[in-house]
Amino acid sequence: MPRGRYSLHDPHDHTPLGEEHFHCATGPSGWRYVSQTTAPSGDHSGSVDLTLDELGRPIRLQLHAASWQVRGAALDGVTWVRTDPSGEHATEGNVAAHTFTGTSPAFYVAVSRLLRLSPGGGATRVRLVAFTAPVLAPRTLDQSWALISRTAHATDNGPLEVDEYQVSALDTGEQHTVHLAGDVVLSAPGIELEELESPPSSFS
Template sequence: MPSGAYTFFDPHSGDALGVERFSCAPGPAGWRYRAVGDGDGRVTDVTLDARGRPVRVEAFAHGWRVRGGAAVVDGAAAVMWVRGPADPEGGGEAVEGEAKAQAFTGRSPAFLVGTARLLGLTVGASVRVRLVGLSEPALAPMTCDQGWALTEIEEHPTPAGPLPVARYEVADLATGERGVVHLAGDVVLSAPGVELEELDGPPNFLHGAGAALA
């Protein structure tokens, strides 16, 4: 079960945005990721099923809490969520929402792993996907369209043997902004605004839905 730490930074200015300490592992439902932010109370807890769909997503940040998961609305894939104050006794109401989308996305690398596994691309393939992004700082859900392309899988030598690393090109279709994501199993090695700083234990390579974990 790998555990470690990711650092976040503004990809334009380079300003540091925080650290997320995580662990992830396969489980009865498929795969689970849990992380806590250093010093800021952020929590990200994501469970995927065997096909990469978000069975359960829970996030806490900046006094807000979002809980959600996959659903089917009018025969189409959707996600549903409840967003409200992290402390319900502090005032404010929880609000329910839904959108026809495939999954969630946000700052945590867990969402990159989840999307890659859900899409299950082969090398050279590309696809457009609609997601619900949990925007910073208030975790406000907003739909967004992304283009994902798996451009190559390259093996890197390690003391434990070759390590397959998948290279994805990811585009925000609203702005045209593009970035590159490198995944080794269920660990993000690098992505726009994300760097892997610590890793204790090898990545999980699960067989099944997607190239991110397979």
Template sequence: MPRGTYLHLAEDEPVEERFQCAPGPGGWRYVGERSDGGRVDLTVDGRWRQIRVELTTVSWLIRGGLAGHDLLWVRHPAGPAPAAPAEHGVRAAGFLGDSAGFLVAVARWLRLEPGEDAPVRLVRVQGPSLATLTVDQHWRLAEIETYETETAPLPVERYEVTDLATGEVHTVHLAGDVVLQAPNLELTDLQSPPSLPS
């Protein structure tokens, strides 16, 4: 069960996210606790569909997940939920947040082979207010490099991710269910090896 620490570098002050993740009989779960009071709890099913997601900051909370082809969620101030919080929905593959867990979930859901690419629509959640924005991206698995380790060979995938609205391209390096490198995200501690996809 991988556990460790990511450092978020996009903030005015770097924010630590202590995480743990693990495969289970029906899917995979990622839990992260941030030093600024934020929390992410992401559960996917056996097809890597985001079936249960909870994001919290000091002031706001989002709960949601996929229902068929639609991504549904409620967003409301932290604390007791309103009697009837407004429900939002859009046709999308899942959420995309600051946490590395979302990058893992999207990459595994796409199931790309080296050289393959695919478009994907996601709902980006960002900032202390957990504001949501629908984004279209293009993911390409550029290559897989294998590194020898003391225990077993470690395949590292390099994805090129393009924002279709801006044309901006960034790179994500992934080893199993751990992000080794991504924009504004640094893996600073890993206490156990990644779980590799079967």
């Protein structure tokens, strides 16, 4: 069960946004990721609880940030309920999208599990619903994902396969690179892996 800590920063000006302390695990029914986020001050700022089924579909998502809350799942595309800080005005949403995304590193793993790309197999388009702190307002976006390479690195625990993805925003044309090892993000825009207590889990 990988457990560790990511540092988060603005991908454009590198302003520190805090840290995400996480643990995740694979199982016969899929994958689960749980984390707590902290502000640069060290104060608690939110949480992520994401469960995928064996096909990589989000069967449960719970996000908290600044008293806002989102609960969602794959249902007729993706469906969610967003609750305001007062708890009085919950709003529902549904979009014909593939999965969710946001600032948490968990979402990179989730999209990669859903797409299951092969190295050099070309780009695949994916529609996502993004929730970003502090108010978790939903935004639908389209991305293109391509698995550029898969490289084995020798470690004390045997070879570690690292996947390099090229992710393109289809509305702006902006491209960035994401490196994943199993269910851990090694690097991505605005994300750095600072600590990892046990090796990443590999997906069968």
